[in-house]
Amino acid sequence: MAAPRVRPLPVTGYTNLNALGSTRTEILEALAAGRSGLAPPTESFGFETLVGEVRADLPVLTGDLAPWSTRIASMAGKLAADLEEPLRLARKRWRPERIGVFLGTSTGGAVSTEQAYRHFVAEGVLPADYNFQRQHMFSSLLHVVGELTGAKGPGWMVSTACTSSGKPLATAQRLIAADIIDAAIVGGVDTLCALTVLGFSSLQALDTQACRPFCKERSGISLGEGGALALVEREGEARVLIEGVGETSDAYHISAPHPQGRGALGAMEAAMAQAGCTADDVDHINAHGTGTQLNDGAEAAAIATLFGDRVPVVSTKGYTGHTLGAAAAIEFLFAAYVIEEGWIPPSLNSEPFDSDMGIQLNTTLLKGDFKRVLSNSFAFGGNNVSVLLRAP
Amino acid sequence: MSSAELSANDPSRVGIAGMGLWMPGYADVATWLSGEPDAEAVKPLGLALDRRNRRRGSQLGRSLSDALTAALAQAEVDVSTTPTVVGSAIGEAVTLVGLLSQIWRTVEPASPAAFSVSVHNAAAGLISISNKNQGFSSALSADCDTPATSLLEAVGLVATTGVPVAVVCGDEPVPTELVPADVGWQLQAGAMVLVPLDGTHSCLAQLKVTLGGQPDLSPAVFVDEAQARNPQAGMIDLITAVARGQRGVLRLDRGAGRGYCAEISEASEAPGS
Numbered sequence: 001m002a003a004p005r006v007r008p009l010p011v012t013g014y015t016n017l018n019a020l021g022s023t024r025t026e027i028l029e030a031l032a033a034g035r036s037g038l039a040p041p042t043e044s045f046g047f048e049t050l051v052g053e054v055r056a057d058l059p060v061l062t063g064d065l066a067p068w069s070t071r072i073a074s075m076a077g078k079l080a081a082d083l084e085e086p087l088r089l090a091r092k093r094w095r096p097e098r099i100g101v102f103l104g105t106s107t108g109g110a111v112s113t114e115q116a117y118r119h120f121v122a123e124g125v126l127p128a129d130y131n132f133q134r135q136h137m138f139s140s141l142l143h144v145v146g147e148l149t150g151a152k153g154p155g156w157m158v159s160t161a162c163t164s165s166g167k168p169l170a171t172a173q174r175l176i177a178a179d180i181i182d183a184a185i186v187g188g189v190d191t192l193c194a195l196t197v198l199g200f201s202s203l204q205a206l207d208t209q210a211c212r213p214f215c216k217e218r219s220g221i222s223l224g225e226g227g228a229l230a231l232v233e234r235e236g237e238a239r240v241l242i243e244g245v246g247e248t249s250d251a252y253h254i255s256a257p258h259p260q261g262r263g264a265l266g267a268m269e270a271a272m273a274q275a276g277c278t279a280d281d282v283d284h285i286n287a288h289g290t291g292t293q294l295n296d297g298a299e300a301a302a303i304a305t306l307f308g309d310r311v312p313v314v315s316t317k318g319y320t321g322h323t324l325g326a327a328a329a330i331e332f333l334f335a336a337y338v339i340e341e342g343w344i345p346p347s348l349n350s351e352p353f354d355s356d357m358g359i360q361l362n363t364t365l366l367k368g369d370f371k372r373v374l375s376n377s378f379a380f381g382g383n384n385v386s387v388l389l390r391a392p
Numbered sequence: 393m394s395s396a397e398l399s400a401n402d403p404s405r406v407g408i409a410g411m412g413l414w415m416p417g418y419a420d421v422a423t424w425l426s427g428e429p430d431a432e433a434v435k436p437l438g439l440a441l442d443r444r445n446r447r448r449g450s451q452l453g454r455s456l457s458d459a460l461t462a463a464l465a466q467a468e469v470d471v472s473t474t475p476t477v478v479g480s481a482i483g484e485a486v487t488l489v490g491l492l493s494q495i496w497r498t499v500e501p502a503s504p505a506a507f508s509v510s511v512h513n514a515a516a517g518l519i520s521i522s523n524k525n526q527g528f529s530s531a532l533s534a535d536c537d538t539p540a541t542s543l544l545e546a547v548g549l550v551a552t553t554g555v556p557v558a559v560v561c562g563d564e565p566v567p568t569e570l571v572p573a574d575v576g577w578q579l580q581a582g583a584m585v586l587v588p589l590d591g592t593h594s595c596l597a598q599l600k601v602t603l604g605g606q607p608d609l610s611p612a613v614f615v616d617e618a619q620a621r622n623p624q625a626g627m628i629d630l631i632t633a634v635a636r637g638q639r640g641v642l643r644l645d646r647g648a649g650r651g652y653c654a655e656i657s658e659a660s661e662a663p664g665s
Binding site for chain 2: 002003004005006097106110113114116117118120121126132133136137138139142153154155156157158159160161167171173174175177178179180194195198199200201202203204247248249250251252253254255262263266379380381382383
């Protein structure tokens with residue numbers, strides 16, 4: 001597929017929520033200090049693992065939105081409230097019908113359904129306050145975010161597992177280019193639930209300690225939760241620009257990456273092609289870097305093929321855990337921080353580094369002028385997204 | 393004004409080059425239009441899936457695959473390169489409930505194989521793997537607006553890449569543990585291939601999807617009420633209208649969504665000309 005004919009898209013505001021905190025200051029302080037948000041889970045799963053739980057106070061949705069008040073909707077509600085200042089300006093620039101909402105999630109309301117199902121098993125009936133449509137279905141988040149932000153344009157949820165919240169950036173680019181919208185709220189949110197912890201455990205993909213991306217002794221992921229929203233507009237005062245979004249498929253295996261990172265490589269190439277730049281123009285990569293043998297090996301092979309060991313690479317999963325459907329959005333904002341702040345955080349738990357990776361893994365706080373940054377996300381189904389951000 | 397000129401003026405206008413559907417009793421558009429159900433169309437075959445992935449695929453995945461196969465064949469586009477948008481309101485909820493049952497009812501370890509295909513994009517992934525399609529693939533959800541929004545996602549792709557894009561929407565019945573049977577629905581899938589209006593593709597009709605509109609076309613008639621409740625019924629309505637040669641504005645959500653509409657016009661003419 002030819003590179004889409006789209007222009008760089010200004011990101012005019014954003015907000016981030018994860019195990020490191022819910023404010024820019026909290027998150028940047030933790031990243032600069034190399035301080036992980038991973039800890040033993042609040043709920044025991046019967047085996048050792050660390051998770052990145054959101055500890056921030058979350059709003060309880062009230063009034064007309066009260067029936068939608070689940071943990072994931074509350075996270076989305078907090079993110080939407082924190083985005084209000086740039087949204088207020090956007091609502092003056094664009095008609096509400098021209099502001100879209102495109103969000104990603106992997107688990108959606110699974111945690112609510114899980115609790116309801118446990119009640120069903122124990123009592124023979126679902127809890128009286130459980131409503132499948134409002135608490136389980138992905139579209140409930142669209143309703144909540146639409147109501148809280150006043151955005152009345154087209155909207156949908158993307159659910160492509162761990163790439164879910166990266167693809168909405170491309171959607172917004174395309175729909176603005178097609179003159180269907182003028183602005184969009186994009187990003188995603190996901191919550192921890194027993195189903196994913198036990199599911200990844202069944203795949204023997206969970207580390208018993210904090211995940212160790214690109215470490216020779218890496219042995220799995222640490223799960224996390226959180227979300228991130230960004231406001232993108234046809235025109236506006238850009239904090240960063242989305243220059244390219246590459247979307248590919250491995251076409252290889254439902255839950256394992258192509259060994260040479262074929263789809264990952266294609267996604268990075270597609271993002272750069274859309275931007276009209278080459279590997280020489282990229283200053284930093286926020287890797288998907290989950291900490292499994294296969295994922296890190298495949299991604300490193302793809303990065304090494306395109307960039308060799310010239311570009312500093314970091315995985316931020318050691319800070320937040322793998323936030324699944326929210327990971328792409330949380331991490332493209334980490335990439336935005338690098339451009340805005342002029343430093344790359346250290347990748348955690350990477351010693352001893354796996355020298356077979358062939359990449360330059362950054363393990364210290366590295367200062368510099370980083371103008372173009374790639375953020376990678378790869379998923380079950382062989383789904384791949386690479387987002388290229390540029391300084392305005 | 394030619395189709396190409398129209399498209400240049402309005403990049404959100406596209407052509408429909410192929411269609412397909414699968415419902416119990418109706419394995420193709422022609423049977424559906426005939427109104428005479430095929431007694432042998434009991435389960436979808438999974439035509440776009442190879443043998444290994446057909447075993448992995450759910451009934452949803454197989455029905456999506458059958459509808460998609462028909463649409464791609466009619467449009468004469470290459471399944472190994474065509475970008476694909478998969479829409480589903482509840483996705484693999486049946487698989488998810490199976491996992492919940494394993495974990496909480498029979499208290500056994502979650503099946504790793506089932507966990508791998510419990511993601512919303514399982515069908516999209518299996519289709520891309522089976523057909524060695526390394527290009528764009530996505531999976532969306534928007535309740536009863538899933539057909540309209542999946543079409544809009546595809547419109548954005550057509551408008552910015554200039555290549556044909558496949559859209560396939562479907563939903564399995566909601567597990568009765570979670571929703572009473574009398575508000576549930578039956579298995580249903582519908583597919584379309586959208587193409588640019590650049591004169592290089594043969595089209596059945598032109599399509600423009602809007603949020604809001606003045607519908608003047610009636611939805612399809614389902615004998616079974618449970619079929620009409622499927623969130624993808626709007627896709628079947630659109631396929632039915634196009635296949636019958638109807639032109640006008642059709643609501644895509646059966647009144648249960650935000651009011652997305654499809655403007656259907658002649659393939660080679662400006663609307664209203």
